[in-house]
Amino acid sequence: MWYNYLPSGADKDIVIIQPMQVISPKYGRRTMYPPPKPEQPKNGNKRKILFALVFMSILYGGHRLLSGSERKMNLEPQGEVLSAQSPENGQSLSLRQEEAIMSKENAELCMIEEGDTPAKIFSEHGRLDANDTEAILAASEGVYDFTGVRIGKDMRFYFDGEERASRIEYDRDTERTVIVERSGDEFEVREEKINYEVSVETAKGKIDNFFYADALEAGLSEPTVLEVGDLFSFSIDFMTDIRRGDEF
Numbered sequence: 001m002w003y004n005y006l007p008s009g010a011d012k013d014i015v016i017i018q019p020m021q022v023i024s025p026k027y028g029r030r031t032m033y034p035p036p037k038p039e040q041p042k043n044g045n046k047r048k049i050l051f052a053l054v055f056m057s058i059l060y061g062g063h064r065l066l067s068g069s070e071r072k073m074n075l076e077p078q079g080e081v082l083s084a085q086s087p088e089n090g091q092s093l094s095l096r097q098e099e100a101i102m103s104k105e106n107a108e109l110c111m112i113e114e115g116d117t118p119a120k121i122f123s124e125h126g127r128l129d130a131n132d133t134e135a136i137l138a139a140s141e142g143v144y145d146f147t148g149v150r151i152g153k154d155m156r157f158y159f160d161g162e163e164r165a166s167r168i169e170y171d172r173d174t175e176r177t178v179i180v181e182r183s184g185d186e187f188e189v190r191e192e193k194i195n196y197e198v199s200v201e202t203a204k205g206k207i208d209n210f211f212y213a214d215a216l217e218a219g220l221s222e223p224t225v226l227e228v229g230d231l232f233s234f235s236i237d238f239m240t241d242i243r244r245g246d247e248f
Contacts, residue, residue, distance in 0.1 A: 106158060106159040106160055106161060107156060107157065107158050107159070108125055108156070108157045108159070108165075109154055109155075109156055109157075110124075110125040110154065110155045110156075110157065111152065111153070111154055111155075112149050112150060112151050112152060112153050112154070112155065113151060114151050116149070116151075117147070118133060118136070118137060118146040118147060118149070119133045121149070121155060122136065122165075122168075125155070125157050125165075126157045126164065126165035126168060127159075127163055127164045127165060128164055128165060131185070132164070132182075132185075132187070135185070135186065135187050136168075136180055136187045136189065139180075139186075139187045139188060139189045140178075140180070140189040143178065143189045143190060143191055144170075144172060144178045144189065144191065146170075149170065153170070153171065154170075154171070155168065155169070155170045156168065156169040156170075164182065165182065166181070166182050167179065167180065167181050167182070168180035171194065172191075174194070175193060175194055176191050176192070176193060176194065177191070177192050177193075177194050178190075178191055179191070179192055203215075203218045203219045203220050204218060204247065204248065205217065205218030205247070205248060206245065206246070206247050206248075207242055207243065207244055207245060207246040207247070207248070208244065210238075210242065211225075211229075211238050211242050211248070212225055212229075212238075214248075215228070215248070218248075
């Protein structure tokens with residue numbers, strides 16, 4: 001349908017010669033315009049909330065930087081180092097924890113990059129020669145094809161005081177880890193299920209500024225705060241529904 005913006009009372013002897021124009025003996029050539037486009041629907045509430053949370057995170061991060069906050073993430077081990085035997089209950093730690101404790105200082109993390117090959121990765125990060133690479137690929141047949149490692153994923157090399165890597169770990173997905181272990185010049189390759197340690201933690205706080213900042217101050221991690229915003233984005237408007245003094 002087209003809107004015809006001819007004056008009211010125009011004569012009816014109008015000839016349409018083009019879809020966009022008409023000729024009237026009384027008013028001459030007139031242009032017909034298409035109806036105005038309907039307004040685009042506004043972004044959903046979920047998208048607005050996520051944008052607001054990200055925007056607040058940028059503001060809050062700048063505030064924390066300018067205020068010289070001493071709160072930071074410390075990646076170095078603090079306090080006592082765990083031993084392979086728990087002093088409290090005498091129970092041995094899992095084999096994986098034990099190996100991580102013994103090898104942490106001699107471990108090297110490698111991120112797979114474009115153009116990397118098994119030979120290049122094993123040589124540069126594992127100090128393994130061509131014979132070692134050939135032996136690993138032979139031992140991994142039927143377990144995992146290392147030519148299929150994915151860009152951006154990590155591979156861990158453990159040296160345990162030796163020049164050549166004695167252990168290699170690669171998480172092929174979120175459920176399985178491929179492990180390479182060296183014994184002399186021989187290699188064993190196997191796949192193990194990843195055992196996650198699940199724990200439940202709680203945090204509570206009061207709204208003094210806005211939810212994002214106060215949730216971080218309460219001890220929640222940034223990914224957790226953003227996930228909460230995602231989960232409740234359809235029921236809570238974090239820009240208008242949250243008030244100072246509210247508790248969570």
